[in-house]
Amino acid sequence: MSLVSYTKALNRALGDALAADEAVCVFGEDVGAGLAGMTLGLQSRFGAQRVVDTPLSEQAFTSVGIGAALAGRRPVIELQIPSLLYLVFEQLANQAHKFSLMTGGQARVSLTVVVPGSGSRAGWAGQHSDQPYSLFAHVGIKTVVPATPSDAYGLLTSAIADDDPVVLFAPAAALGVREDVTAPLGPVPLGSARIRRPGRDVTVVAVGHLVHDALWAAQELAGEVDVEVLDPRTLYPFDFPALARSLRRTGRLVVLDDANRSCGFAAEVLASAVEAVPLLAPPRRVTRPDGTVLPFALDLDRALQPGRDQLLDAIRSVMA
Known part of the structure; x- marks a missing residue:
């Protein structure tokens, strides 16, 4: 048994991938120093030709990563701030994602993009605190959000091995999570949800x-409500059969999603559920408000994020 942190799990997964396959390489700012933790110590192990410190231009090194993937390598790009994804969205959604489709599979873009610290961090304010994973799920890019160290290791391992682009969001609020690991860490299939806690009364789908x-x-509600917790792990492709099986047991649904309400992942889960499974009560979602831009003031930042009290109220409301 060993205690593994979320960041260390990402670091170990990337190190194992670099050791196993010479086609794997890394691009990003300060990856040599490992400032975000994921690449710590890897440049000294594998060299500056494979763990490459880049200039301060996300669009430039994303383009380099796409080109490297088209040439047969398996690059991993680190973006330290989630809103930097807006700068490279065209390259990922309109280029990397479509090359394989538009060439009949003749071209492959085995590119993994990792954001090691998405969502809110204390005092990082509006341009550093987004959770834009719904954008990538919307356009059909494989999108994963691990909640635990073992899933961080397993999903990153599978993402690097995948022949299509994958974007992995590592939530800032999960980076300090530690887990007792009793078996060797291994890959986690993309598109596979996990029941974290079985229950009979209500299904709570929670992201990251x-x-x-x-x-x-x-x-907290034990003895009052028997809650089943479903962790999607992959937002696209979403494991809808797992959700449907859960809802046939419970008949009630609450979605907990740290993204803006309009057109968010929670809305998609609710819509898919009510289209396919008869529910005993109207479903509920707990999200950031519409159009949220998190402010610098920490109390205001926390007030705009989905909270535990809101979740308790939502669960009780679907039971009522």
Whole structure:
């Protein structure tokens, strides 16, 4: 048994991939120093030709990564701030994602983009605190949000091995999570959800770090409501059969999603559920408000994020 942190799990997964396949390489700002933790110590192990410190231009090194992937390599790009994804969205959604489709599979872009610290961090304010994962799920790019260290290792491993672009969001609020690991870490299939806690009364679908809040709520309500917690792990492709099986047991649904309400991932889960499974009560979602831009003031930042009290209220409302 060993205690593994979320960041260390990402670091180990990337190191194992670099060791196993010479086609794997890394591009990003300060990856040599490992400032975000994921690349710590890897440049000294594998050299500056494979773990490449880049100039301060996300569009430039994303283009280099796409070109490297087209040439047969498996690059991993690190973006330290989630809103930097807006700068490279065209390159990922309109170029990398479509090359394979538009060439009949003759071209492959085995590119992994990792954001090691998405969402809110204390005092990082509006341009550093977004959770834009719904954008990538919307356009059909494989999108993963691990909640635990073992899933961080397993999903990053599978993303690097995948022949299509994958974007992995590592929520800032999950980076400090530690897990007792009793078996060797291994890949986690993309598109596979996991029941974190079985229950009979209501299904709570929680994304990323919010899985831990959902488990807290389930414990808090034990004896009052039997809560099932479903961790999608992959937002696209979403494991809808797992959700449908859960809802056939519980008949009730709450989605906990740290993204803006309009057109968000929670809305898609609710819509898909009510289209396919008869529910005993109208479903609920707990999200950031519409159009949220998190402010610098920490109290205001926290007030705009989905909270535990909101989740308890939502669970009780679907039971009522």
